[in-house]
Amino acid sequence: xxxxxxxxxxxxxxxxxxxxxxxxxxxxxxxxxxxxxxxxxxxxxxxxxxxxxxxxxxxxxxxxxxxxxxxxxxxxxxxxxxxxxxxxxxxxxxxxxxxxxxxxxxxxxxxxxxxxxxxxxxxxxxxxxxxxxxxxxxxxxxxxxxxxxxxxxxxxxxxxxxxxxxxxxxxxxxxxxxxxxxxxxxxxxxxxxxxxxxxxxxxxxxxxxxxxxxxxxxx
Amino acid sequence: xxxxxxxxxxxxxxxxxxxxxxxxxxxxxxxxxxxxxxxxxxxxxxxxxxxxxxxxxxxxxxxxxxxxxxxxxxxxxxxxxxxxxxxxxxxxxxxxxxxx
Numbered sequence: 001x002x003x004x005x006x007x008x009x010x011x012x013x014x015x016x017x018x019x020x021x022x023x024x025x026x027x028x029x030x031x032x033x034x035x036x037x038x039x040x041x042x043x044x045x046x047x048x049x050x051x052x053x054x055x056x057x058x059x060x061x062x063x064x065x066x067x068x069x070x071x072x073x074x075x076x077x078x079x080x081x082x083x084x085x086x087x088x089x090x091x092x093x094x095x096x097x098x099x100x101x102x103x104x105x106x107x108x109x110x111x112x113x114x115x116x117x118x119x120x121x122x123x124x125x126x127x128x129x130x131x132x133x134x135x136x137x138x139x140x141x142x143x144x145x146x147x148x149x150x151x152x153x154x155x156x157x158x159x160x161x162x163x164x165x166x167x168x169x170x171x172x173x174x175x176x177x178x179x180x181x182x183x184x185x186x187x188x189x190x191x192x193x194x195x196x197x198x199x200x201x202x203x204x205x206x207x208x209x210x211x212x213x214x215x216x217x218x219x
Numbered sequence: 220x221x222x223x224x225x226x227x228x229x230x231x232x233x234x235x236x237x238x239x240x241x242x243x244x245x246x247x248x249x250x251x252x253x254x255x256x257x258x259x260x261x262x263x264x265x266x267x268x269x270x271x272x273x274x275x276x277x278x279x280x281x282x283x284x285x286x287x288x289x290x291x292x293x294x295x296x297x298x299x300x301x302x303x304x305x306x307x308x309x310x311x312x313x314x315x316x317x318x319x
Binding site: 031033042078086203216 | 231248249263270294298305309312313
């Protein structure tokens with residue numbers, strides 16, 4: 001055992017997980033006790049939460065300041081939104097199954113659940129686009145209200161849901177890259193877990209987007 | 220690892236069903252035709268409850284060290300809540316209109 005290894009062992013024995021070795025360098029362990037990839041993802045999630053928060057507050061600002069607000073969603077759109085929510089929530093559960101399988105070194109099972117998660121993400125995006133095309137077919141545009149009221153509904157709805165949709169599509173692509181790397185042995189379970197954290201965040205954001213953008217605009 | 224103290228998969232399915240039940244309550248509240256303020260308050264409370272459950276269980280914060288929670292969430296919540304300082308200006312815009 002060299003000096004470095006002895007330092008790590010001694011540090012761990014005396015003061016818990018105070019020291020760790022990474023790339024041949026003895027370092028103080030993270031006070032958060034999590035992988036650096038995961039901590040980086042948390043920092044990204046905080047920044048992204050503030051971005052979504054700003055979009056939703058801009059929507060609230062415009063809605064309060066606008067006397068005639070469009071409420072285009074009928075029951076069929078709300079049912080579509082509920083199905084989208086169920087699909088995204090189910091994808092969170094399949095992502096959890098993928099993370100657990102990767103932690104148990106069950107590569108085949110992890111790959112299967114990652115595939116199901118990507119499929120559910122694609123289904124969510126398809127349902128989302130169907131709702132968009134329905135609204136566009138009714139005449140709603142980014143800066144146009146076909147009912148003659150304020151045009152801000154289209155601007156806020158397409159912006160907020162478009163930002164969320166871009167996160168879902170990016171998530172599906174990211175999961176595909178992680179799944180490929182994990183299957184080839186380039187990535188380990190920590191990569192799957194970090195990608196899972198992002199995917200749950202996308203689900204979390206939808207829990208606010210659906211009631212605020214769909215239910216508050218139902219007629 | 221945090222996963223050593225993790226829930227079983229059936230518990231997670233139960234959490235997922237619970238979250239969908241909250242969504243069902245949100246839809247029912249929408250069709251009760253409550254005043255906009257009451258509906259908004261109710262939906263935000265329910266969405267926050269869903270978000271809290273998702274963060275604690277799906278995102279595993281409950282099983283991480285408390286320092287992660289206390290580092291990230293108070294600051295993020297402060298920023299998000301502080302954005303509300305814009306709303307009085309929205310009411311000003313509304314009340315400045317000649318035609319309401």
